[in-house]
Amino acid sequence: MPKVSSISDKSVAIIGGGPSGLMAAEVLSQAGIKVNVYDAMPSVGRKFLLAGKGGLNITHSEPFQDFLSRYGAGKSRLQPMLERFSANQLRDWAYDLGIRTFVGSSGRIFPEEMKAAPLLRAWLHRLRQQDVKFHVRHKWLGWHQADNKKLRFQTPEGIREIEADAVILALGGGSWPQLGSTGEWVEILVEKGIRISPLLASNCGFNVNWSDYFRLRFAGHPLKSIAASVDDQQLKGDCTITDYGIEGGIIYTLSSTLRDEIIQTGFATLLLDLKPDYSLDTLIDKVSKPHGKQSMSNHLRKTIGIDGVKAGLLREKLTSEDFNNPIKLCSTVKALPIQLLSARPLAEAISSAGGVAFEAIDENLMIVNLPGVFCAGEMLDWEAPTGGYLLTACFASGRASGEGVLNWLQSFIQKNH
Numbered sequence: 028m029p030k031v032s033s034i035s036d037k038s039v040a041i042i043g044g045g046p047s048g049l050m051a052a053e054v055l056s057q058a059g060i061k062v063n064v065y066d067a068m069p070s071v072g073r074k075f076l077l078a079g080k081g082g083l084n085i086t087h088s089e090p091f092q093d094f095l096s097r098y099g100a101g102k103s104r105l106q107p108m109l110e111r112f113s114a115n116q117l118r119d120w121a122y123d124l125g126i127r128t129f130v131g132s133s134g135r136i137f138p139e140e141m142k143a144a145p146l147l148r149a150w151l152h153r154l155r156q157q158d159v160k161f162h163v164r165h166k167w168l169g170w171h172q173a174d175n176k177k178l179r180f181q182t183p184e185g186i187r188e189i190e191a192d193a194v195i196l197a198l199g200g201g202s203w204p205q206l207g208s209t210g211e212w213v214e215i216l217v218e219k220g221i222r223i224s225p226l227l228a229s230n231c232g233f234n235v236n237w238s239d240y241f242r243l244r245f246a247g248h249p250l251k252s253i254a255a256s257v258d259d260q261q262l263k264g265d266c267t268i269t270d271y272g273i274e275g276g277i278i279y280t281l282s283s284t285l286r287d288e289i290i291q292t293g294f295a296t297l298l299l300d301l302k303p304d305y306s307l308d309t310l311i312d313k314v315s316k317p318h319g320k321q322s323m324s325n326h327l328r329k330t331i332g333i334d335g336v337k338a339g340l341l342r343e344k345l346t347s348e349d350f351n352n353p354i355k356l357c358s359t360v361k362a363l364p365i366q367l368l369s370a371r372p373l374a375e376a377i378s379s380a381g382g383v384a385f386e387a388i389d390e391n392l393m394i395v396n397l398p399g400v401f402c403a404g405e406m407l408d409w410e411a412p413t414g415g416y417l418l419t420a421c422f423a424s425g426r427a428s429g430e431g432v433l434n435w436l437q438s439f440i441q442k443n444h
């Protein structure tokens with residue numbers, strides 16, 4: 028228990044310098060707390076910078092209730108955090124750092140420069156001005172065995188032990204471990220008896236047993252303007268055939284359902300509609316027209332615009348007899364089943380599902396069984412599709428963890444007076 032006299036006497040250790048840890052550092056340093064950020068890597072924000080390579084989709088402009096619905100089972104616990112730091116507040120916050128944002132045609136929000144580096148640079152500058160101290164190449168190993176106040180770090184100079192009045196763990200999930208978030212914290216917290224849902228790949232590709240011919244001919248080809256469905260979910264958009272299977276926009280969005288179905292039944296069936304804007308009857312009508320000596324492939328291209336990878340998929344699924352039967356062919360154009368065998372490894376995924384269970388933490392994001400230890404960001408047990416939802420929840424929970432620490436420290440000050 029900290030001996031508290033005033034907030035400004037306090038020091039907080041934030042472990043993990045991704046968007047959630049940095050946001051916690053901002054809240055606490057603004058309140059006058061001494062903040063030390065520790066990160067295993069030689070620099071902070073590496074995954075954030077990588078996200079910038081894809082344009083940095085920072086948040087989304089859709090109405091709040093729609094926005095909230097993207098977080099599935101995690102939405103009720105994330106709601107108060109997202110209400111306090113929503114898409115608009117995030118845009119204002121970026122603007123304060125000199126970064127203008129814009130709403131793209133899909134409703135997604137990006138910085139005008141479509142990069143993370145200028146934002147991160149301005150943000151770190153402001154944090155340093157607020158006296159936040161950064162300690163890189165500090166890999167957190169857990170707590171001292173005999174003294175659970177002491178945090179242990181591996182550093183280039185050897186083991187370092189530090190104490191703080193409160194700790195925020197913002198260690199990320201388990202995807203792209205080469206950028207620092209290795210998920211090694213799971214073992215440390217499990218040993219402390221903290222409930223953790225296993226880290227699983229989210230926003231990931233899936234393995235498909237393509238024929239050698241199809242794989243060699245079409246790996247890397249985009250499937251544009253299709254619809255994909257699983258259970259009662261259907262989405263229009265694009266995806267890409269890969270040598271291992273399938274990945275990309277609509278697959279990522281459906282990935283949690285597909286992954287969970289594979290876990291339960293051993294496989295998942297994805298139904299593709301290669302012509303979502305045409306009814307089956309219209310397609311049959313067009314394709315049934317006589318085509319003389321012209322091959323069915325040519326006829327298909329001329330009548331309904333199907334060729335290349337889409338025709339390849341039909342060939343992959345149909346016997347040549349069925350390929351030449353307009354009803355069977357068009358029925359498959361509208362509902363082409365692809366059996367997904369497994370999700371790609373977590374290390375390749377854009378994000379993780381699983382993490383510290385919400386039942387293990389209180390409304391301040393403090394781990395109930397570890398008073399003074401708080402959690403934020405992707406290491407909490409929620410998942411969301413791409414679209415800016417991941418970063419928004421990391422920023423919002425980072426803020427909430429900082430506010431949680433302030434509430435907790437203030438409760439001690441009040442008790443001591």
Ligand SMILES: Cc1cc2nc3c(=O)[nH]c(=O)nc-3n(C[C@H](O)[C@H](O)[C@H](O)COP(=O)(O)OP(=O)(O)OC[C@H]3O[C@@H](n4cnc5c(N)ncnc54)[C@H](O)[C@@H]3O)c2cc1C
Nearest residue numbers: 043045046047067078084167199207208404405415417418
């Ligand atoms: C390719 C790619 C593109 C993405 N694009 C987008 C996008 O456009 N929009 C979007 O919303 N999201 C995107 N994301 C997801 C987003 O980047 C993450 O959700 C977000 O960075 C998670 O933030 P975080 O602070 O929780 O964790 P992280 O950013 O993972 O940071 C965790 C930090 O903790 C440190 N750490 C871990 N373990 C230890 C330890 N033991 N000791 C010390 N330090 C440790 C790590 O080094 C790291 O710096 C993308 C992700 C990827 C991989």
